[in-house]
Every structure is written in structure tokens, then in C-alpha cells.
Amino acid sequence: MQDLHKEYPTPTEPLRVLRGISLRLAGGDSLAVVGPSGSGKTTLLNILGTLDVPTAGKVRLDGLDPFDLPAKALARFRAQRVGFVFQDHHLLDQLTAQENVLVAALAAGRVGRPQTQRAEELLERVGLADRRRHFPAELSGGQRQRVAIARALMNRPSLLLADEPTGDLDAAAGRNIAELLLELARDQRAMLIVATHSAELAGQMGGRVRLSDGLLVNGHD
Secondary structure (H helix, E strand, C coil): CEEEEEEECCCCCCEEEEEEECCCCCCCCEEEEECCCCCCHHHHHHHHCCCCCCCEEECCECCECHHHCCHHHHHHHHHHHEEEEECCCCCCCCCCHHHHHHHHHHHCCCCCHHHHHHHHHHHHHCCCHHHCCCCHHHCCHHHHHHHHHHHHHCCCCCEEEEECCCCCCCHHHHHHHHHHHHHHHHHCCCEEEEECCCHHHHHHCCEEEEEECCEEEECCC
């Protein structure tokens, strides 16, 4: 990202949330973004995930600026190159764990035997091979978040974004989820960016920056 700005209109002056952020990551890198509530962490992740549009500045992923793409191509880009893990797992209650993982493949337009095999392999990697036919209501919070991680990795994304991924979990489950995110992101050479209030989670990442007054600064919260 280069000189990234985000403003929202108000009845008086625009609300400036991001004020010129530049950052470069490579495959396999991991980064924690910390800062108080309302500092713009989620806004930043939404722009990087192409769910929101910057007011100014550039984002390039795999050599492409996604905001130069038409709407359908942008949706395809997002489905194929970006994986999301949220604080709330956002699983579909009526689908099994395996079907929830396959939702990501459906969004990318490819569902067949190879995708089914990959979903099974990912559930095995996250320790849920024996729970693949269980529904979310039959899984613990940590298990549901593991399904969400498998779903995020389904399409082998270049960029993995996690917004408070351990916020609803106890300390032990949170550590396990953080270790799993790092391990799987490294294995797939994906960039991992985590927005978090947790000092412990931030400390597990390869780098750490603080979002302050719309800017990223190095150092601790």
C-alpha cells in the first residue's frame, strides 16, 4: 500500500481515518496492527480486503491494483486472492463444517472433487477431520474459528486478513488459533495481517505496528 488515505463525509469537515499509510509485505510475512478502538484498524483491513475503497492512494497485490478492476473482476479477485478471518466466525448455521469451507470455493466459481479434497485436507490440518460433517452449533468456539481459518485458506490466497480472530476465545484457545494462523500462512507463503487489541497475539507476529492518528508507527502499544 502506498500513501493510503480514507475519509468519510460529515456535515462539517471530513472524518479522516487514514492519513497516508505506506507498507510493503512479502509472501510469508506476518504483521500485527494494534491501536485503540476507533483508530481505523478495521477500516484498513477492509480496504486491503477490497471491501472498502480508499479515498486516495494505491493498493497492489500480486502486481495488480484491485481498485482498477470492474466490479465483477474485483469480486473474483477478492475471492481468489484474499482470505478473511473475523472475530465472529460467520459460519452458515445450516451447513456442515466441510460445506462452510467449500463456500469459499463457490465464491471463486470452482466446486468439484479437487475443491472437496482440499476442504477435507484443510479440516485435517486444523484438527477437525472427524468433525467435518458437524454443524456449527455442534462445535466449540475454538473449533468454529478453526473452520473459519480453513475457509479463509480454501482458495490459496496471497493475503490473509484477521480482525480480532481470538477476541471471543479463552487464552488457551486464542494461543492455539494464533499458532495455527501463523503456521498455515507460512506454509502457503501468504501475507498475514492481524488487527488486534491482544498484546499476546501481537507478540506472536513477525512484525508489529501501531495505528495512531491515522498513521502506522513502529513500536508497541
